[in-house]
Amino acid sequence: MFGFKKKEPEQTPxxxxxxxxxxxxxxGELTLLAVTGANGFGGGKTAKEKLWRASIGLTAWMEEDSPDIHRxxxxxxxxxxxxxxxxxxxxxPQDFIIKFKGRVSEDGKRLLLLDLPEPGFDPDLKAILEEQKKPVTFWEEGLGTFTLNRQVDWFETELDWLRTEISLTIDMEEDREEALRNAKTLLASAADWDKRVRAYAADELVSLANDWSQDMDEDGETPTITREQFMERMELESIEIGxxxxxxxxxGDGDLFYGHSIRVSGDLENGPDDASMEG
Known part of the structure; x- marks a missing residue:
């Protein structure tokens, strides 16, 4: 199909x-072996394109008849x-060794798939695969054990926030020491921050929530959602800290937006400064 055909097909879009x-x-067409990363194949396309630009991340690859491994x-x-x-x-799938026909970009960073991949094996690639699958963790006093989520490249832990278990995440690209310090600052005043964030979200979004409620109400009998009700119905799920x-x-929106999420962002110095309904 498409580039997988052996003979030159008729020119089509x-x-x-x-x-x-x-x-x-x-x-040059090569027989290649590769280790897939934490995510499987995904696809993207523009409005004018009929087909997907399908791609998958790799952590290592080699030519079948060469000992050289690119990591x-x-x-x-x-x-x-x-x-x-x-x-x-x-x-x-993710975390797998595949064998396929392909071509390589000049810098070796991109590969073009020319046939259907099949399971592959090489002892050195197997060792790389086993190493990348090992959990990456660290422990921080007062916050617990963080585990690397390789699919999204962030560290995450579960912690108690005002008697609710939530997820705390730190992006791999962040200054970890500073992010942990900021997380402890946030947690030390959890009740105050919780109230400030909820109040800001309610001020910004309660009118939109009432618009949604009226649009979905066929009988016209749905009561107006108050600011206090909006704040109470918000269900904290996670915090990202930088x-x-x-x-x-x-x-979680507590059904304010019929199953969407509510995002509130800001910083420790100035407080919340943006709120939106997402998803």
Whole structure:
């Protein structure tokens, strides 16, 4: 299908999309082995494109007849319709060794998939795979054990926030020491921050919640949601904290927006400064 065909197909918009992608790679076709990362195949496309630009992250790859292993962050891509994307997601899952025909970009960071991947094996790649699957954790007094979530590249822990268990997350790119210090500052005044964040969200979004409620009310008998009711119905689920003092609170909406999320962001110095309904 598309670039997977052996003979030169008739020029079509679908084939043209693949050719435009293939032009970014060196011409030589290679038999390759690779280790997939924490996420499987995903796809994206613009409004004008009919097909998916399907891609998956790799952590290592090698030519089948070469001992040289390339390690780092790489992307394997192709063009796919809905059916092919589903096949690729099944045949190349996360944390797996695959074998496939492909082409490589000049810098070796991007690979082009030319056929359906199949399970592969190499002892050195197997060792890399086993190492990357090991949990990465650290413990911080007062906050508990953080575990790296490789799918989103952040550290997360569960903690008690005013008798509610929530998730606290720190992005891998953040200054960890500063982020942990800021998390403890936030937690030390949890009751005050909880009230401030909820009040800000209510002030910003209660009118929108009432608009939603009226739009969904066929009988016109739904009572107006008050500011206090809005604050009470918000269900805190997680907090993201940054090394610069920035934070984002994520709430379940308590059915205020019929199953969406409420996001409130700001920083420790100035307090909350943005609120929105998400999802």
């Amino acid at each position: 679908d084939n043209k999309q693949f050719k435009e992608l293939a032009a970014q790679y060196l011409p 780092g962050e790489f992307v394997l891509s192709t063009i796919a319709d809905d059916r092919l994307l589903g096949v690729l997601q099944r045949r190349a 090394g610069d003092g920035s934070f984002t609170f994520w709430f």
